[in-house]
Amino acid sequence: MNKKSKKQIKLNNEFRKVPSVERILSNNQIVKITDDLSRDYVTKVIQKELVKLKSESLEKNLPLNKNFEDIIELIKEQLKLETNFGPQNVINATGVILHTNLGRSTLSKEAINSMVDIANNYSSLEYNLSKGERGSRQKHLSSLLCNITGAESALTVNNNAAALILTLSTLAEGKEVIISRSESVEIGGGFRIPDILSSTGASLIEIGTTNRTYLKDYEKAINKNTAAIISVHASNFEITGFTHKPTLNEICSLAESYKIPLIHDIGSGCLIDTEPFGLVHEPTPEESIKNGASLVLFSADKLLGGPQAGIIIGNLNLLNKISKNPMARAVRIDKFTMSSLQTTLTHYIKNEVTKKIPIWIMISQKQSSILNRVKKWQSTCKIKTEIHETQSTIGGGSLPGQLIPSFCLSIPETKNLTADKISRKLRKNQIPIISRIENRKVLLDARTVFPKQDKIILSALNSII
Structure with missing residues (x-):
């Protein structure tokens, strides 16, 4: 008998030590679990864990080092893990x-209650109550966002990365987008601005250097194929020392003179002045609009203190084009997010931010x-x-x-x-x-x-x- 045959016989002997599915199902501890979970579901978990045990033994060429009690504990742990559906409160x-990693901003009681209310009832999500006909889900937030920021129009999607992709795929597909090299960054989770831009069909034109970019660098890069200039606020890193960058107002004026949209991605979505809290100034959407940005993009679940969402505000004509992009439906905001975001924004117009918004x-x-x-x-x-x-x-x-x-x-x-x-x-x-x-x-x-x-x-x- 060759070594391979002996090894197989040895493994077969080891596998005979593995208890049957029926024996495990008959264990009192597992029987108690099947009172809450379906027997069919528990059976599938047991089968999967037994296959895993055998596979590990084969791969490592080691004997099974678990007795019956160990296997029962292993299956109990796996059942607990698998039935703890979704994120857990921490x-x-x-x-x-x-x-x-812990979900960013938490919501106010009022924002949570608004979601519960919407979940328990039908709603006027896409229904115009005054006209008695189909309406737009965006209308619920657009007016509120415009009044707070001074923008002409607003569109809300499911996150800020989606807002950026939707904007560029609408305005810059097959064309060029200019960005300072110091702003061509990674935004977290391994996602990089260059990769996001290329996924939209736009070509990225990087200008300047990591630490110094001038207005003339932007102007030199503009040509007949330029679709937009994008400015990304450094919301998750700092560049200090020997640096230079033109002001947003200067870049906006340049873009306007060439009739090119200026897209400002400010990330954090802060709607109030941070300096009274002993923090450095954080750019606000309202300031970006006043400085001449054509479109401003930001998150709702950072310094705004709302649910996960991406918000685009700015020029009415540009936002009309963006809203007609078929992708807009794929990344549209859901009714629960919409309701909680609307309530969160209401805290701002009632001047109750530090009393209601948890962050x-x-x-x-x-x-x-x-x-x-x-x-x-x-x-x-x-x-x-x-x-x-x-x-x-x-x-x-x-x-x-x-x-x-x-x-x-x-x-x-x-x-x-x-x-x-x-x-x-x-x-x-x-x-x-x-x-x-x-x-x-x-x-x-x-x-x-x-x-x-x-x-x-x-x-x-x-x-x-």
Whole structure:
């Protein structure tokens, strides 16, 4: 008998140790699970896990190292994982206010309630109540956005990348788009402005250098095949030192003189002045329109504080063309996003931003208030903790480098509990708590933790022991 045959016999013997699907289904722990989940679904998960076990054994040429109890636990864990559909609620104790991995901005109670109301009822989504006929879903937001920003028209889609692709595929397919080399950037998730531009059928013409671009560079690049000039606000990085760039107003004036649209992608969508909060100035859509931008693109789920959406505002004729692009239907905003965004925008016209919109409540929190909360955490905590000054960040591709003084509860690691283990335990809490680690200490920044979550934080900390 050759070595290959002996190896196969050995593996077959190992595979005989794998329990049958019926035996697993008969286990009391699995029987309890089938009271909640269909037997057919549980059977498929069991089959998949058993195939995976055998495949791993074959690939690694190793014996099965799991007994029956191990396999039951493995299947229970997999069932738990697979039935935890969609994103899970977590507590953000990182101090990053617009944490992209944690869903960016949270919504106001009113914005959430508006979605629930729309979900529970029919709505006038695409129905004109005054005329009794079909209407446009864009009308609900267009007027509000125009009044806030001073634009002629507005169009809302499902995210800002879609807004950029829709705009360029409409206005620049087969033509050239001019952009400063310093603004030809990666916007997160591996997506790069050059790649987005090329996907629309437009040719990218980069001008200037990484650190210095002049108005004359734009003018030299303009020709009869130029469809637009695009300016991208550096919302997630900084270039400092020996730099130069023309003002937006100067670029807009140049574009206007050549009758070329100027597209300004400002990213964060901030609608209020950030300086009173101790932050550097962040360009607003209203300022871009006043400076002469033909179209302004921005996100709704960053500094605007609303749901995920991309907003295009500006020239009426250009937006009419964009709205007629067949792709506009593919990236159109849904009724739930529309409702919550409309409610969020209403907070701005009612001057209640820092009272209603969660991210602005966080940004505007007083340090004394944060410190008092951290002291309460510490006073009822059974494990050793320290209180430290720390720095919260805006995050989410907004206001790069801007830090806000804050306070955090610090948990130093011990011989038995490393910082990684403490952090892992917090993540395994019923409502996972996401922390950050610095200098072998786990930090919980109270700025990004909602007061209603304080009890959960304390319960989790006391269960670490």
